[in-house]
Amino acid sequence: MAVAHDRIFGRTPYYVLTGGLAIIFLFPLAWALWASVSPQPSTAQRLGYGFGNYGTLYNFSSGLPVIAFNTVYLSLLTVLITVVVSTLAGYAFARFRFWGRDALFLLTLSILMVPSASLLIPLYVMLTKLGLSNTLLSVALVVAVFQLPFATYMMRISFEAIPRELEESALIDGCGSFAVLWRIMTPSVRPGLITVGLFAFLAAWNEFFAPLIMLTDPSKQTLPVAVANLRQQTMGTIDYGVTESGVVVMAIPCVILFLLLQRYYVRGFMSGAVKG
Amino acid sequence: MLRRQVVGFLYTIPTLLLVVALFVTPLLLVLRMSLSKWALLTGAGGYNFPQNFVLIWKNQLFWPSVVFTVEYTVLVTILLLGFGLGLALVVQAQSRWSGMLRTVFLLPVSLGLATASLLAYGFVSPEIGPIGPTLETMGMAHGAIQFLGTPLNALLSTTFLVVWKYAGFYMLILLVGLQGISDDLFEAAALDGASSRQTFRHITLPMLRPSLSLATILCVTGSLLAFDQFFILTKGQPHNSTVTIVQVIYREAFQRQNLGTAAALSIIVLLVLVLINALQLRFLRGGDRE
Numbered sequence: 206m207a208v209a210h211d212r213i214f215g216r217t218p219y220y221v222l223t224g225g226l227a228i229i230f231l232f233p234l235a236w237a238l239w240a241s242v243s244p245q246p247s248t249a250q251r252l253g254y255g256f257g258n259y260g261t262l263y264n265f266s267s268g269l270p271v272i273a274f275n276t277v278y279l280s281l282l283t284v285l286i287t288v289v290v291s292t293l294a295g296y297a298f299a300r301f302r303f304w305g306r307d308a309l310f311l312l313t314l315s316i317l318m319v320p321s322a323s324l325l326i327p328l329y330v331m332l333t334k335l336g337l338s339n340t341l342l343s344v345a346l347v348v349a350v351f352q353l354p355f356a357t358y359m360m361r362i363s364f365e366a367i368p369r370e371l372e373e374s375a376l377i378d379g380c381g382s383f384a385v386l387w388r389i390m391t392p393s394v395r396p397g398l399i400t401v402g403l404f405a406f407l408a409a410w411n412e413f414f415a416p417l418i419m420l421t422d423p424s425k426q427t428l429p430v431a432v433a434n435l436r437q438q439t440m441g442t443i444d445y446g447v448t449e450s451g452v453v454v455m456a457i458p459c460v461i462l463f464l465l466l467q468r469y470y471v472r473g474f475m476s477g478a479v480k481g
Numbered sequence: 482m483l484r485r486q487v488v489g490f491l492y493t494i495p496t497l498l499l500v501v502a503l504f505v506t507p508l509l510l511v512l513r514m515s516l517s518k519w520a521l522l523t524g525a526g527g528y529n530f531p532q533n534f535v536l537i538w539k540n541q542l543f544w545p546s547v548v549f550t551v552e553y554t555v556l557v558t559i560l561l562l563g564f565g566l567g568l569a570l571v572v573q574a575q576s577r578w579s580g581m582l583r584t585v586f587l588l589p590v591s592l593g594l595a596t597a598s599l600l601a602y603g604f605v606s607p608e609i610g611p612i613g614p615t616l617e618t619m620g621m622a623h624g625a626i627q628f629l630g631t632p633l634n635a636l637l638s639t640t641f642l643v644v645w646k647y648a649g650f651y652m653l654i655l656l657v658g659l660q661g662i663s664d665d666l667f668e669a670a671a672l673d674g675a676s677s678r679q680t681f682r683h684i685t686l687p688m689l690r691p692s693l694s695l696a697t698i699l700c701v702t703g704s705l706l707a708f709d710q711f712f713i714l715t716k717g718q719p720h721n722s723t724v725t726i727v728q729v730i731y732r733e734a735f736q737r738q739n740l741g742t743a744a745a746l747s748i749i750v751l752l753v754l755v756l757i758n759a760l761q762l763r764f765l766r767g768g769d770r771e
Contacts, residue, residue: 222571227581227585230589246608294495296492301485302485309496312505316500320750322730324507324511326734326747327514327744328503330514346503349499350503353499357496413595413708413709418735433713443608445608446609448603449599451599452600455592456592459593460588460592470591
């Protein structure tokens with residue numbers, strides 16, 4: 206009886222405290238969802254609940270379809286570049302010895318030390334000169350470069366964790382190193398690949414500064430900058446309803462990916478944390 | 482074996498190209514730009530050192546932005562590390578409830594900073610924000626509260642946003658550190674009759690030092706480079722009281738259209754960050770030798 210009593214009542218403050226904290230953390234998210242469909246003055250949704258704000262969002266600037274497509278395209282392109290480049294390099298850094306290997310690895314990691322703001326001004330000048338400004342490819346390349354320290358480190362430790370016997374037997378069977386990488390190594394580093402891909406996707410999907418500077422053509426804009434600009438378009442009053450509907454559209458893929466791939470998400474942070 | 486050396490090198494060519502083209506080259510270019518007259522529309526106009534650095538020094542926003550950015554960094558770092566540690570202690574148990582709490586605390590981390598800032602923009606607005614009406618019903622406030630109206634309110638609102646968005650991130654880093662502490666240490670402390678406060682003070686905190694250092698480096702660096710949250714939420718207002726250093730870089734480049742001074746400030750920021758990170762790493766290593 207005493208134990209049961211302790212279990213039920215002794216822990217109650219803990220559940221009240223942590224439950225309260227959880228509600229505080231969830232409240233803004235729930236509020237944004239509610240605000241995007243609830244009636245508010247000076248929005249498209251004035252009477253009753255409904256999707257009027259999403260209607261405004263659909264037609265803003267170059268239209269939600271174009272901007273959402275740009276954002277998805279940018280994110281997938283960034284994932285592709287980051288995953289391919291860091292897999293090849295991670296394999297080389299983990300399994301080959303060659304001149305300049307450690308220097309290149311350290312140089313890649315040192316990207317972490319340099320603020321992106323310091324690099325974006327010269328990158329803007331360079332890419333404009335090359336005629337690559339206002340292209341999603343250039344933004345994808347830039348976001349991918351900032352992902353490289355984490356991605357290369359992650360892929361290197363993933364390849365290093367594979368027992369050498371696995372690849373040696375294949376090499377003896379006459380496979381080339383690329384066949385070994387593609388057929389034997391890649392399946393074994395899938396958790397690392399998913400982690401790297403997930404982080405690259407979220408980074409590109411949410412990137413604000415690089416598109417703000419590099420994509421001035423409205424038909425090339427991505428969601429974060431477009432939704433931030435959208436606030437100023439209605440004369441005088443700010444349309445908070447459509448802003449919050451934009452927040453919901455931007456947040457939903459992140460929340461879904463997070464819930465589906467939570468394991469890999471945590472793994473990504475942990476690989477960073479053990480370094481310290 | 483030479484063949485294997487060549488093959489290994491070939492695999493790193495994409496990385497080499499990307500790093501040289503989009504990291505090393507812009508780094509050299511920003512140095513050159515900081516030493517040159519360089520307008521946004523007309524481009525390079527010849528060497529003019531130290532003109533850009535003098536102009537930045539004389540920029541009326543420079544010192545206020547440095548002071549504001551440092552204030553913000555100190556405030557956010559203290560709150561995030563304290564809050565992150567608190568959350569980590571709360572969710573460290575291996576139970577279903579703890580697992581659910583971790584998921585909840587991590588949820589805002591998955592949002593983009595721009596998304597979270599836009600969410601906060603509505604959340605703190607007198608027009609649709611829920612806080613003002615709630616306080617009013619409780620009789621704690623009268624009329625609309627201007628959460629972005631004074632310099633202090635704007636700073637505190639942004640701080641709340643950032644703590645909400647990133648607390649889960651620091652919780653996770655410190656949780657990994659907590660789980661790395663051997664149970665033997667806690668058992669030994671319990672046998673010696675240590676109170677839970679003594680255990681925390683003399684075992685948990687010292688053993689957490691590597692994780693705390695990493696968290697501090699990430700938090701200080703991230704906060705010194707703050708941009709999105711202030712660009713979106715406060716726009717540097719009221720009266721330019723919430724302009725951060727990176728916002729000054731942005732304004733120099735795209736409003737005053739002087740890329741030379743923007744590059745000069747970028748170089749200053751870069752050097753200061755490298756210095757701070759080097760000092761923090763040294764402090765961290767010094768701790769290991771003790």
